[in-house]
Amino acid sequence: MSELTFEQMLEQSLKTIRNGEVIEGTVIDVKPDVAVLNIGYKSDGVLTRNEYTNEANFDLTTALKVDDKIDVKVIKVNDGEGQVLLSYKRLALEKGYKRIQDAFENKEVLKAKVAQVLDGGLSVVVDEARIFIPASLVSNVYEKDLSKYADQEIEFVITEYNPKRRRFIGDRKQLLVAKKAEEQKALFEKIHIGDIVDGVVKNVTDFGAFIDLGGADGLLHISEMSWGRVENPKKVFKVGDAVKVLIKDIDGTKIALSMKFDDTNPWKDATSKYAVGNVVSGKVARMTDFGAFIELEAGVDALLHVSQISKEHIEKPSDVLSVGQEVEAKIVDFNENDHKISLSMKALLETDADDDADVVSVDVEQVISEEGEA
Numbered sequence: 001m002s003e004l005t006f007e008q009m010l011e012q013s014l015k016t017i018r019n020g021e022v023i024e025g026t027v028i029d030v031k032p033d034v035a036v037l038n039i040g041y042k043s044d045g046v047l048t049r050n051e052y053t054n055e056a057n058f059d060l061t062t063a064l065k066v067d068d069k070i071d072v073k074v075i076k077v078n079d080g081e082g083q084v085l086l087s088y089k090r091l092a093l094e095k096g097y098k099r100i101q102d103a104f105e106n107k108e109v110l111k112a113k114v115a116q117v118l119d120g121g122l123s124v125v126v127d128e129a130r131i132f133i134p135a136s137l138v139s140n141v142y143e144k145d146l147s148k149y150a151d152q153e154i155e156f157v158i159t160e161y162n163p164k165r166r167r168f169i170g171d172r173k174q175l176l177v178a179k180k181a182e183e184q185k186a187l188f189e190k191i192h193i194g195d196i197v198d199g200v201v202k203n204v205t206d207f208g209a210f211i212d213l214g215g216a217d218g219l220l221h222i223s224e225m226s227w228g229r230v231e232n233p234k235k236v237f238k239v240g241d242a243v244k245v246l247i248k249d250i251d252g253t254k255i256a257l258s259m260k261f262d263d264t265n266p267w268k269d270a271t272s273k274y275a276v277g278n279v280v281s282g283k284v285a286r287m288t289d290f291g292a293f294i295e296l297e298a299g300v301d302a303l304l305h306v307s308q309i310s311k312e313h314i315e316k317p318s319d320v321l322s323v324g325q326e327v328e329a330k331i332v333d334f335n336e337n338d339h340k341i342s343l344s345m346k347a348l349l350e351t352d353a354d355d356d357a358d359v360v361s362v363d364v365e366q367v368i369s370e371e372g373e374a
Contacts, residue, residue: 017041017074017084022091027068032059037072043082047072051087054128055115089128096129097163104161109175112156114149122149124156124170131158133170140176183215184253193247196261201241209237211245211257218255220245225259227266227299229285266299267339274300274334274341279348281328284321292317294327294343302341304329309345 017023017039025037025045035052037045047070049060064070072086103110112131116123121134133156138146160169191197191213199211199218208221220243222233230236237243249256262268274280274296282294282302291305304327306317314320321327333342 017077019074019077021074022071023074024069025072025086027064027066027070030060030064030066032061035060035064037070037086039072039084039086041084043078043084045072045074045084045086047086047088051075051085051089053089054125092128096125096127099127100129100131100158100168101161101163104158107157109155109157110170111153113153114151117146117150122146122154124154129168130166131156131168131170133172137169137171137173140173140180180215185215187213187215188250188253191247191250191255193250195247196244197247199243199245199257201237201239201243204234204237204239206233209233211243213255216253216255218245218247218257220257220259224248224257227260227264228295228297266297267336270300270339271334271336274302274331276331276334278331279328280331280343281326284323284325284327286323287317287321289316292321294329296341300339300341302329302331302343304343304345308332308343308347311346311349 023039025039025047027035028038028044029036033049035047037047039045047060049058052058052060052063070088071091072088073091075085075087075090077084100110102108110126110131112124112126114122115125115130118132121132121136122138124131124133133154135143135146137159138149154172155175156170156172157174158168159171160167162168197213199213201209202212202217203210206222208219208225210217211220222230225233225236243259245257245259246261247255248258280296280302282296285293285295285301287293289306291303292309293301294304295301304317306314308329309317309320327345328348329343329345330347331341332344332347333340335341
């Protein structure tokens, strides 16, 4: 029996490998574009960047280091230069297909980072397997610009699995719809008319603002934004503002909101502030042909009739007044139930005239008295 040479014994001690086989290797050298692995074979294995990932310009040194152990797939036992070509990406892809199949069959929720924002949706990667999420299935609301999702981790379910065509479709929308339904149910179970709750401004229109209450949106109409007058909601609120609102009404899934809180109601102490005979000041808020409406404070307007502006005849208020002008007048009528106040500037003029007459009368009597003594 002939003795084996050292080379023969060494070769027999090494394992044999075949194309397509999955083996474990140990990293013995790594550069940005290639890694060399000890695979227990007579030749080392070579793992290129392109066979590690589909990510462009990926730096292998950020993922691998010397002595790391990694499972790889043999692509070619001999590349012509005596090296074994390996792939991590193809093995990961196969695992990805299996992962996606299991998730599809079990309706499992997957989480992955958005790899690419496309014109028609998002592309995410699970173990090198790419999944497409159409724009219509990204959110439960219409979103024209999907760029905000770049590099974000999102959750989704697989709604189509076709490995032959490598077609995998994800759906994020149904998760959001289900979550919102749960939140809406919880919200309606705890809120009641008269409650004061926290919310966030979701959208602002010319007629009001929609407030996210955490499960459902409520409408804060322009007429309920303040006890005073709001001309343009967009000048008062912006998307993202945190607000406290009053639940004014609940009708099915519709919620009406208000910011007219009782403790800030300007009419609660109006009886004393605006008693008949009091002299007040305010700004001209708007005018009609029959009179001007004077804002005494936010939420309290009073009518200054055209006949009460001056002792002289005036055709219309705009002949002598302008919007925003500060005026002083006397309260001549107060109706608490109807929240109506009537003013008169003429009454102040008449009072001044009476005062002047009293002064003149005193002076004349004094003069007659002095002349009699003389």
